[in-house]
Amino acid sequence: MRIMRTVEEHQRIVAGLIKARDPQCVPIADALGLVLASDVVAPLSLPGFDNSAMDGYAVVAEDIACATADTPVLLPVAEDIPAGRTDALTLKAGTAHRIMTGAPVPAGATAVIPVEATDGATDTVTIRAAARPGQHIRRAGEDVTAGTTVLHAGQMVTPAALGLAAALGLSELTVIPPQRVMVMSTGTELVKPGTPLQPGQIYESNAVMLSAAVRDAGAQVISSPMSHDDVDNFRAVLAEHARDIDLIITTGGVSAGAYEVVKDALAKQVDFVKVAMQPGMPQGSGVVGTTPIITLPGNPVSALVSFEVFVRAPLRAAMGHPEPERPKLTATLTEPLTSPAGKRQFRRGVLTGDTVTSYGPPASHHLRWLASANCLLEIGEDVTEVPAGTSVQVWDLS
Ligand code: AMP
């Protein structure tokens, strides 16, 4: 009998199949959540010019040095400078310019006095407080100096990173493009939700679940078709959808029964194996044309656990994510568990602080429990009994 493949061996083989795409320039709005493929060097300084941090009056600080509420200083208002005014102005000593937040500070002005310390007048302004030199002026380049590297290759693009790129006038960013994934479910018994069920039929749930998991990993789902357990139908559906994609994920049709459509259709392209784990023993991986394919088992819990264990991390790694793996923690088990000899068991669990409770039976069709779990408990192949109070490894899914 062939020895079962270990979890680590299958992880390595799947990881070897999933390849990063070449870096691409994309409009900045499309870069959110992707990883930068090159450094971003500031083409200009921020702020680009000295500008006012307040609505108020640009002045020469010495002109109002002795202004107080009781002894205000009166200055003629020579100019009005809203944000967006583009002509270069010079402030003469002994005058004020009314100025708005973000408007260019005129040459010669050394401070901005906030409107709240004045009467707000537009002809002659009454100023009731002194200003220290430089007050409320945002200096050119104090945030970013042109030529500085402000974002680094390998960094994930966040909303704030996009804001910075836009502020620097960049309309595109060079990123590692998202993986384009096809998620295909198989089974003659499957019916799309929203359609009435005939006896013996069930609602298709893997495609929507795995598509969401793929998106959650940061990749794109290009299509999520369904095939009957019929080799010709399977091949036709695959041929129709497997274009311009980077990864095919199938579910179902890989176990030991008859009508195992994925096994039957892809005997040449896919290496079908047994992995020493529960759930998720029947697995397969290979290449169709030039596209890698991972064939996951059909039971919904097996399918999602297999995605977590084998596909999610390499998928994220291929998109350059600095931390592709789920965080792995140690937690104290609240109750005793059993686990099959010779298989890595992944139980659904609820992690609360540093304790973990196994959640639901180990069988692979109990989707309800998975839906409310926030972690996977990983129990080693050589362990068959885990007493309460044991420290166990937990994959944090939250
Ligand atoms: P299979 O691996 O095709 O033998 O499927 C194993 C079990 O998972 C069977 O009970 C199937 O009905 C169920 N199953 C397979 N694919 C799906 C799916 N896409 N949605 C819901 N259940 C499925």
Ligand code: MG
């Ligand atoms: Mg099936």
